[in-house]
Amino acid sequence: MLEIKNLHASIDGKEILRGVDLVVPTGEVHAIMGPNGSGKSTLSYVLSGRDGYDVTEGEILFDGNDIVEMPAEERASAGVFLAFQYPLEIPGVATMTFLKAALNAQRKARGEAELTTPDFMRRVKVASEKLNVSQEMLRRPLNVGFSGGEKKRNEILQMALLEPKLAILDETDSGLDIDALRVVSEGVNALRSPGRSMLVITHYQRLLDHIVPDKVHVMSAGRIVRTGGPELALELEAKGYADYADEPV
Amino acid sequence: MATMNAEPRILRTQAEDTLALEFAAARTDLPGSPAVAAAREAAFANFQKLGLPHRRTEPWRYTDLRALLRTIPPLAQGRAADAVSFEDPLPGLDRARLVVLDGIFRPELSDLSGIDGVTVRPLVDLLRAGDASVGREIATLNDAVVSLNTALMTGGVAIDVPAGVRIERAIEIAHLTSSTVASHVRNIVTIGADASVRILETHLGPADSAYQANIVTEASVGDRAKVVWAKLQTEGEAAVHLGTMAVSIGTETQFDHLTLMTGAAISRSQSFVTYTGENARAGLFGATMVRGKQHADIALGVDHAVPNGSSRELFKAVMDDRAEGVFQGRIVVRPDAQKTDGRMMTQGLLLSEDASFFVKPELEIFADDVQCAHGATSGEIDEDILFYLLSRGIPRPEAETLLVTAFLAEAIEGLGDEAIGYAFEVVSRNWLAARGQEAA
Numbered sequence: 001m002l003e004i005k006n007l008h009a010s011i012d013g014k015e016i017l018r019g020v021d022l023v024v025p026t027g028e029v030h031a032i033m034g035p036n037g038s039g040k041s042t043l044s045y046v047l048s049g050r051d052g053y054d055v056t057e058g059e060i061l062f063d064g065n066d067i068v069e070m071p072a073e074e075r076a077s078a079g080v081f082l083a084f085q086y087p088l089e090i091p092g093v094a095t096m097t098f099l100k101a102a103l104n105a106q107r108k109a110r111g112e113a114e115l116t117t118p119d120f121m122r123r124v125k126v127a128s129e130k131l132n133v134s135q136e137m138l139r140r141p142l143n144v145g146f147s148g149g150e151k152k153r154n155e156i157l158q159m160a161l162l163e164p165k166l167a168i169l170d171e172t173d174s175g176l177d178i179d180a181l182r183v184v185s186e187g188v189n190a191l192r193s194p195g196r197s198m199l200v201i202t203h204y205q206r207l208l209d210h211i212v213p214d215k216v217h218v219m220s221a222g223r224i225v226r227t228g229g230p231e232l233a234l235e236l237e238a239k240g241y242a243d244y245a246d247e248p249v
Numbered sequence: 250m251a252t253m254n255a256e257p258r259i260l261r262t263q264a265e266d267t268l269a270l271e272f273a274a275a276r277t278d279l280p281g282s283p284a285v286a287a288a289r290e291a292a293f294a295n296f297q298k299l300g301l302p303h304r305r306t307e308p309w310r311y312t313d314l315r316a317l318l319r320t321i322p323p324l325a326q327g328r329a330a331d332a333v334s335f336e337d338p339l340p341g342l343d344r345a346r347l348v349v350l351d352g353i354f355r356p357e358l359s360d361l362s363g364i365d366g367v368t369v370r371p372l373v374d375l376l377r378a379g380d381a382s383v384g385r386e387i388a389t390l391n392d393a394v395v396s397l398n399t400a401l402m403t404g405g406v407a408i409d410v411p412a413g414v415r416i417e418r419a420i421e422i423a424h425l426t427s428s429t430v431a432s433h434v435r436n437i438v439t440i441g442a443d444a445s446v447r448i449l450e451t452h453l454g455p456a457d458s459a460y461q462a463n464i465v466t467e468a469s470v471g472d473r474a475k476v477v478w479a480k481l482q483t484e485g486e487a488a489v490h491l492g493t494m495a496v497s498i499g500t501e502t503q504f505d506h507l508t509l510m511t512g513a514a515i516s517r518s519q520s521f522v523t524y525t526g527e528n529a530r531a532g533l534f535g536a537t538m539v540r541g542k543q544h545a546d547i548a549l550g551v552d553h554a555v556p557n558g559s560s561r562e563l564f565k566a567v568m569d570d571r572a573e574g575v576f577q578g579r580i581v582v583r584p585d586a587q588k589t590d591g592r593m594m595t596q597g598l599l600l601s602e603d604a605s606f607f608v609k610p611e612l613e614i615f616a617d618d619v620q621c622a623h624g625a626t627s628g629e630i631d632e633d634i635l636f637y638l639l640s641r642g643i644p645r646p647e648a649e650t651l652l653v654t655a656f657l658a659e660a661i662e663g664l665g666d667e668a669i670g671y672a673f674e675v676v677s678r679n680w681l682a683a684r685g686q687e688a689a
Contacts (some may be wrong), residue, residue, distance in 0.1 A: 049639075072639040073639045073642050076639070076641055077642045078638055084637065088634050088637045090638075090652070091655065092658050092659055097651075102638075102642055105642045105643045106641075106642035109642060109644075153272050162641065162642070218591070
């Protein structure tokens with residue numbers, strides 16, 4: 001599904017990713033943990049195609065194709081989804097309008113027919129009920145006045161509707177209390193499937209109690225420095241990132 | 250040297266010379282009573298004293314008509330053009346329609362159905378009768394363009410909504426221009442106490458004609474009346490549009506006004522709102538969309554002359570290519586106008602590095618117990634928000650359209666009239682769709 005080879009990326013001339021190698025097979029959930037500033041969020045942006053990052057070396061193979069030059073909106077239609085650490089507020093754009101625009105844009109890009117309004121409404125209803133997203137929330141402008149938990153639930157709702165092949169969850173646990181964390185995690189777990197891979201980026205181990213990964217990678221100074229099973233997360237929780245802070249630059 | 254003390258010689262521009270000649274030739278033919286003729290003379294003398302507004306004319310600072318108006322087309326003195334047809338800029342919006350063509354009200358081209366109880370007369374009737382309502386609302390304005398209008402006004406409509414009359418159907422004053430002329434329209438709108446009315450003001454003309462339209466509308470709103478007023482400026486792209494509205498609002502009135510500007514090469518829309526009764530509420534909104542080399546100026550003067558008034562001003566402007574947007578807003582709170590609540594916000598969105606936005610919000614507060622605020626922002630489309638939309642698969646042009654539509658919608662929806670708001674939002678979406686096509 002996702003194969004990253006020797007990925008180097010910089011922003012404003014400063015190199016952040018310094019040779020990332022990572023393979024996430026189809027259907028697996030991998031976690032990336034690491035200290036602040038290790039390049040985790042940069043990796044999520046570079047994977048989803050955000051402007052402003054220069055990939056100076058290496059490849060990102062998605063379904064076997066190098067997507068480094070592909071614009072963000074095309075990656076999305078090809079099946080890459082990023083759940084934002086800080087979902088943005090867009091005054092004046094109703095959540096429902098946004099969802100419909102996104103869903104139909106992706107369908108159009110893939111040569112599929114646009115959804116009829118009743119079909120769209122039905123899908124939204126099913127997905128939103130599972131995530132405890134109210135109709136009232138859907139009518140509000142996107143994320144405007146949403147609590148932290150509502151914003152994250154809205155991200156997972158988008159993921160459920162867009163049905164990506166690869167979901168990148170960037171610090172999805174940040175700003176969530178225990179109850180909200182449970183709802184969001186259950187939402188994510190419900191979307192695990194043999195055809196879908198996930199990359200769960202987190203600083204803390206607690207999210208991985210709920211979303212149990214197949215593999216855990218440790219990122220430090222722009223590289224993956226260690227890979228292990230779920231138990232690696234527990235080790236990191238116990239010992240902290242001190243062992244990785246002095247990784248050679 | 251003698252010349253040191255000489256009065257500076259006033260150099261008239263070619264346009265000012267042309268106007269002087271045109272006024273001299275037309276003055277005896279212009280309609281009106283002897284009192285109106287005298288008012289025209291006085292107004293033209295004032296125009297000559299002031300000259301066309303220029304950079305040092307503070308309220309016109311960013312719209313230098315002296316430099317911008319090189320020539321003046323012939324006056325539209327009741328030239329009887331046959332009906333002209335333009336595509337309806339507000340399709341699907343139900344309304345009665347009063348057509349003012351080339352400066353003259355044309356009842357035979359108008360549709361006055363569904364507005365029973367409202368009186369509509371040609372302005373010339375008021376001019377011939379020397380009706381005192383002509384000139385009343387602009388009496389304290391010292392504005393060259395308004396004076397020019399008073400000197401040269403040929404026609405327009407007088408709408409009278411008597412006290413207590415509530416009209417659901419919108420009433421449109423459709424200002425049409427058929428050819429390259431300079432027209433001077435005066436409208437008088439009198440809304441009685443407890444009346445309720447929705448007024449639309451539209452402005453259309455040929456796409457390739459450098460015509461000039463100078464429209465002055467005087468309105469008075471009686472106590473407890475409710476007025477929704479929406480102006481759509483979609484003049485031809487080579488035109489000059491100079492629109493003025495002067496309105497006084499009485500006790501406990503609700504006056505909501507929206508200006509959408511997207512046409513003309515050079516446009517200025519100025520509104521002056523005076524509170525004459527307490528507890529009146531005004532909502533003043535604007536949405537400007539310009540591209541190419543267009544220049545669009547919205548100017549606002551809000552005069553809180555009495556206590557307990559509130560005003561909300563929200564003006565949004567989108568500029569693409571090399572276009573220029575201007576907003577000048579001035580809220581005055583007079584010494585007696587305690588408990589005034591005034592909030593003015595202006596936001597500009599620049600879609601191109603070559604576009605510009607000039608803003609000058611002013612508050613002049615002479616009372617001590619008031620709540621007033623103003624703010625202004627100007628910027629480009631937020632890259633973080635744009636990436637959020639792109640990351641969901643929404644293509645860039647569509648994402649930008651969504652964001653710009655939302656940006657403008659806040660001002661358009663401020664009017665609080667669903668049907669008019671929807672029709673105006675369609676105008677803004679069409680403007681954006683045309684932008685997308687040009688880019689493609």
